[in-house]
Amino acid sequence: MPPFSPVYLLHKLLSNERWRRLHVKASMWAAVGVVLVMLIGSWIIVPCEASAPRATITSFPLALWWSIETATTVGYGDLYPVTAAGRVIAAVVMLVGIAVFSIVTASLATWFVGTAARRARQAAQALEHAEARGRADADLELRALHARFDRLEHLITRDGGPGGR
Secondary structure (H helix, E strand, O other), X not given: OOOOOHHHHHHHHHHOHHXXXXXXXXXXXXXXHHHHHHHHHHHHHHHHHOOOOOXXXXXXXXXXXXXXXXXXXXXXXXXXXXXXXHHHHHHHHHHHHHHHHHHHHHHHHHHHHXXXXXHHHHHHHHHHHXXXXXXXXXXXXXXXXXXXXXXXXXXXXXXXXXXXX
């Protein structure tokens, strides 16, 4: 598979551990659900609308386009239900579409926030590690200096002070 094909990218996303979490699964199921609702809504609305006067949704391809417009809340106004049953179906398709886009948006926001939080934790751990290493290095230096001063004091006192030998 080419590295930038949709199937390759989808496989990479779904095989990644972070993408297996609950919010991603919820987004995937929500996307499947909205597609099913759009297909079923398109299939059901045609018989409800086709025989109505002033009907604009008269075939399955038109109904499918209408359901995409409705679920995505674009609503160009070129296709719309005129019967009560059609409007109920439209309300269901709209609510499901809005809910799915909300779930997907929340999922992406959770992923971005989670990534930023993970990076912040890693940076904090790296800082703590560097601080501990710095303290240990400073402690070694201080001990080495103390040892030198102790040797100097020992040499000075052994030789009888500043005016000795």
